Amino acid sequence: MITRDEVIAALDRVLDPELHRSIVALGMVGSVAVDGSRVAITIKLTVAGCPLKAEIQRRVSEAVAVLPGVEGVQVGLDTMTDEERAGVRDNIIGGPRKDSPFGPDSRTKVILVASGKGGVGKSSVTCNLAVAMAEAGYSVGLLDADVYGYSVPRMMGADRQPVMMDDLIIPVESHGVRLMSIGFMTADDNPVIWRGPMLHKALTSFVTEVFWDDPDVLLVDLPPGTGDVSLSLAGLLPSAHVVVVTTPQLTAQRVARRAAAMADRVELPVVGVIENMSWFIAPDTGARYEVFAGGGGAALAADIGVPLLGQVPLESDVARAGDEGLPVVAARPDSAAAKELRVIATKVAQAVGLARVTG
Template sequence: MTSQTATTDAIQEALSGVLDPEIRRPITELGMVKDVSVSPEGVARVLIALTTGGCPMKDTISTSVAKAAGAVEGVSDVAVDLTVMTDQERADLRTHLRGGAAEPVIPFAQPESLTRVIAVASGKGGVGKSTVTANLAVAMAQQGLRVGVLDADIYGFSIPRMLGVTNRPTKVEDMILPPVAHDVKVISIGMFTPEGQAVVWRGPMLHRALQQFLADVYWGDLDVLLLDLPPGTGDVAISVAQLLPGAEMLVVTTPQVAAADVAARAGAISQQTRQRVIGVVENMSWLTQSDGTRMELFGEGGGSAVAQQLTAALGHEVPLLAQIPLDMTVRQGGDIGAPVAGIAVSEPGSETEGATALRTLAQHLATAKRGLAGRRLGLSVI
């Protein structure tokens, strides 16, 4: 074997460590590396086929390829050339990612799925449901879990802003590759609508959009999928129950009595949908003042009341999992797309109350055991 051949093989091996930023799989496995050559002077030339001509991550891919190839012994310089997959190559890639399935299916609805699906629900708007969802997603990702977020609040989508998503999804044939922010895969109708334009859809269109986000989006192997539901018990909540019968519900409320009553009704929908309510989160529980005292702006006891009502109505314990205080940094993090629960704290004791409460909630949910209902156990009769 010549030294040039050995170097080419070494570059191929090095490129197996380069992941596509959207698909999160090695570019060698995806068939993106079309050619590798090395000149006598040690100049490596790598030809990469992008999934689409307008791939938003092409610069990132080029940089990663050049860095990986340049680290190989004997390589003095790297030239990365870009081309675009043919229609057949894209079709083959789509089939490969779907595991050979010809038609899209909802992977999380399959009996063998190991992904935990948590639908974050609320009785009314303005209780911080999306804030809780965004912070849980990033905190879980920082704990090493593979996390996805589906913004199912079609009319009032806010997840893209809260997670700082600026890229549009990439399409491979009829498959959608979701953008990634803070190591979380994200999809939302807000990525497909012009700025400032309202979504005016009826029930069947809402159901179809949710179905496409679940089946047509390439989520990959997720540990957790979080759904940010719209408030109330309308079309989307019913569609989630139909499309994801194994989904669990996390109910968000505030301490206010009026909000708690409505939140309890949102959780009680599980009686009809047969979903399990795993707990209640009370948001905006108090405001800690400069002297250390707590001002309970929205009253107290709402979260406990919801947990008690749901426990009595559903016949199983529904605990109050967390009380999240009012925290300006949490609001600021949502506005700039940097959820505070996922920000590394450099100095002990410098983390804010809200961030600590959200991070603790994420740790609890990440380690909680999942039920076996609806799952295929792989047992056989001997």
């Protein structure tokens, strides 16, 4: 015979998919009724129409169905009251909010991904590094700070709005990465036309009002160039490291130097250069083409005195996977680009002092 306590113990091992806490501890378990071998459970969702309700229902029903003596599980859904939701918010952040969760005492390694100009593959590289690090076992946040040219939601296949818990924004999780982007807040055809102060306010709230939950690493997709956004973020993320993405072209390398100069000015260390679109291997003949000849990655790295962390080939899979919302390291893990991106992710992790994941 199954007991109510055994059911609760099983439910205690079920984590909310976005809050990563036990649903019991979060107060999401409403009623539990045991009738012989049949169990009926009511789960209180934090918000009505919670986008993850099917996933939560599945986790609950799986966790209980495997218990010996259980033959049927019924999972009903309810919604928390405002009061209960406020309780969850206090529970997960444990008291009043800090100004920036990524201050000097933070355990999170922050990595700003910068480039001189657009179109070099900065966002593609950032998304792939994020997924590679998540696959390696790190908890990963990805902040899309490219407010005018945001592309992270599309590349990560995340097309829903974040859940709000009172004043707390719960990041959208996709491919194991916690995401925040201005793209979640604006309709597709609405250009973002914010200027300095508005921009600073938005970025501040993306850092301070989002429940990042002290991840191992926070990757930030910076806008191209060296503008207001980078300066705002440097203030909000004082212990950040910078990685610069460039293509082999010498012109790209020259503008990329300005990104490194920006990092210098705000006193953030550049830990390395990633060259993207380094060459193209013809799939039919195996011939290698230097499409953007120039050796820009190595030249830039030598110029600023940091390592060249890797060279990612030009592959149609990278572009296609990005368009399909599944970064290439997950979509085509055996492709040359995916392999190189995983090596780069390991080197970046080492360079910023991320502890190796064990177990």
